[in-house]
Amino acid sequence: MNHEQNLRLTQVGSGTPGGLLQRRFWQPVALVEEFDPMLAPDMGAAEYPRLIKAVRALGQDFVLVKNHDGSWTLMDRDCPHRGANLSFARYENMSTLRIISAGEVPISSQNTAIRCPFHGWAFQTSGDAPGQCIDTPAEPEGSTLCQHIKQRSYPVQEKAGVVWAWLDDKETNGSEGADVPEPMPELDCFHAPASHSFAFKGLWHANWLQCFEVGMDPAHPSFLHRFLQDADLQETGSNAGGKQFRSAAAGDVAGERWPMTRVMRELHRPKLSAQAVQSDTLQGIRITALRALSEQMTHVRMTQAIFPHVFVIPLSETLTITQWHLPVDDGHTYWFSVFTSFDAPIDQAAMRAQRLPYTTLPHYIPKAGAHNAWGFSPEEQATRTFLGMGEEDINVHDQWAVESMGGLQDRTREHLATSDKIIVLYRRWLARAQDAAANGQIPPPLPATQSLSEPPGTVDGFAPSESWESWAQEQLAAKRSKASWMK
Numbered sequence: 216m217n218h219e220q221n222l223r224l225t226q227v228g229s230g231t232p233g234g235l236l237q238r239r240f241w242q243p244v245a246l247v248e249e250f251d252p253m254l255a256p257d258m259g260a261a262e263y264p265r266l267i268k269a270v271r272a273l274g275q276d277f278v279l280v281k282n283h284d285g286s287w288t289l290m291d292r293d294c295p296h297r298g299a300n301l302s303f304a305r306y307e308n309m310s311t312l313r314i315i316s317a318g319e320v321p322i323s324s325q326n327t328a329i330r331c332p333f334h335g336w337a338f339q340t341s342g343d344a345p346g347q348c349i350d351t352p353a354e355p356e357g358s359t360l361c362q363h364i365k366q367r368s369y370p371v372q373e374k375a376g377v378v379w380a381w382l383d384d385k386e387t388n389g390s391e392g393a394d395v396p397e398p399m400p401e402l403d404c405f406h407a408p409a410s411h412s413f414a415f416k417g418l419w420h421a422n423w424l425q426c427f428e429v430g431m432d433p434a435h436p437s438f439l440h441r442f443l444q445d446a447d448l449q450e451t452g453s454n455a456g457g458k459q460f461r462s463a464a465a466g467d468v469a470g471e472r473w474p475m476t477r478v479m480r481e482l483h484r485p486k487l488s489a490q491a492v493q494s495d496t497l498q499g500i501r502i503t504a505l506r507a508l509s510e511q512m513t514h515v516r517m518t519q520a521i522f523p524h525v526f527v528i529p530l531s532e533t534l535t536i537t538q539w540h541l542p543v544d545d546g547h548t549y550w551f552s553v554f555t556s557f558d559a560p561i562d563q564a565a566m567r568a569q570r571l572p573y574t575t576l577p578h579y580i581p582k583a584g585a586h587n588a589w590g591f592s593p594e595e596q597a598t599r600t601f602l603g604m605g606e607e608d609i610n611v612h613d614q615w616a617v618e619s620m621g622g623l624q625d626r627t628r629e630h631l632a633t634s635d636k637i638i639v640l641y642r643r644w645l646a647r648a649q650d651a652a653a654n655g656q657i658p659p660p661l662p663a664t665q666s667l668s669e670p671p672g673t674v675d676g677f678a679p680s681e682s683w684e685s686w687a688q689e690q691l692a693a694k695r696s697k698a699s700w701m702k
């Protein structure tokens with residue numbers, strides 16, 4: 216790939232082919248918990264909660280407002296007067312505003328607005344005209360200026376503990392763009408109730424594509440996440456406290472349960488296959504990694520890459536992670552993970568407490584990074600882990616892989632191998648989909664795409680080598696039948 220191709224694949228700015236493509240998908244822009252003053256250090260106190268937050272996505276700056284009735288509003292961040300940052304605006308109830316030329320604006324105590332602290336211009340955040348300027352208090356009496364000013368706003372919705380935005384915009388991208396948002400993709404994590412779901416996020420200092428390419432690479436766990444010893448399965452239990460690769464693979468080997476760490480360590484040459492899939496609401500690739508243990512037994516790990524930047528992977532027999540990779544801009548990415556339990560409710564407080572020691576709030580920036588060599592320990596690398604960057608939080612392993620390439624990996628210098636076949640297939644889709652988006656068209660499916668009748672699922676376990684495919688289907692069905700929320 217040459218430099219121009221690398222830039223084209225990775226850029227997300229307004230008007231670029233990649234930016235046009237990304238704007239045809241719902242993007243995660245914040246965790247709901249970021250607006251909880253009890254959890255978020257920058258959101259005031261219970262009596263004086265802050266309801267407005269700056270968010271950045273696809274190289275653009277926005278303000279996200281949580282209205283007092285629980286609804287959300289997303290607008291451009293720069294005040295249309297002289298550009299001040301509206302994330303510091305006052306949140307006001309419209310019935311308390313001194314409205315000038317308010318004839319056009321329906322007023323009720325339910326309506327709310329944000330008011331720029333620079334010169335007091337106010338913008339509606341509720342009702343049918345979010346972004347409408349409703350007050351310009353420094354203007355002469357009788358001014359009708361505000362009627363002609365409207366801050367751009369975007370469709371937004373809350374699901375699975377995450378706030379999602381539809382950032383497509385005809386005016387900005389100059390193409391035919393979609394006026395009406397597409398439906399959300401049909402994924403299990405959107406069906407689970409709040410009790411069976413937990414969402415978290417983290418910032419990586421790198422382009423979104425290299426973040427996603429680590430996630431869809433089934434060969435790397437055998438190395439990057441290799442533990443030289445296994446944890447005691449009695450202690451870790453079936454969910455391993457939400458830790459990746461610490462629980463047991465489904466099924467047994469001659470009566471013995473195997474921790475995933477042992478599977479990954481001992482069977483490090485997976486046979487990969489990729490099946491392009493689609494349903495009415497999504498396109499993706501089903502990824503199967505087969506690790507043959509003997510002629511009779513094969514370890515099967517089935518994961519999913521959903522376009523443009525989501526993966527679904529198993530954490531244990533009953534927990535999955537669905538992870539988005541929001542391009543904040545060309546050099547930064549927020550991963551948003553939604554954990555979904557198909558079995559017992561999730562202890563959200565425990566899951567959160569487990570992650571907080573590795574994170575700096577309010578921006579969810581990992582404490583490890585290039586500045587402290589990601590916590591690298593030569594002693595650990597020699598004795599306990601393949602990488603030497605910690606055993607508790609394996610997220611830092613992926614973070615190192617992603618960030619150590621630099622903000623933008625120089626793909627002109629890479630050598631793709633057989634184990635990179637999923638990445639090759641994905642890039643083929645991405646290039647075609649960007650071309651389509653640049654022409655105002657819907658991304659075409661990959662050749663030989665299979666139709667899905669249910670959401671893409673995940674499997675991890677030992678199967679009879681002869682019949683692993685039917686075994687995987689049975690595992691999937693069994694997992695779904697366990698979930699009370701599926702019925």
Ligand code: FES
Pocket residue numbers: 294295296297298299331332333334335336
């Ligand atoms: S810059 Fe916002 S009111 Fe003047």
Ligand SMILES: [Fe+2]
Pocket residue numbers: 429430435436439440613
């Ligand atoms: Fe990983």
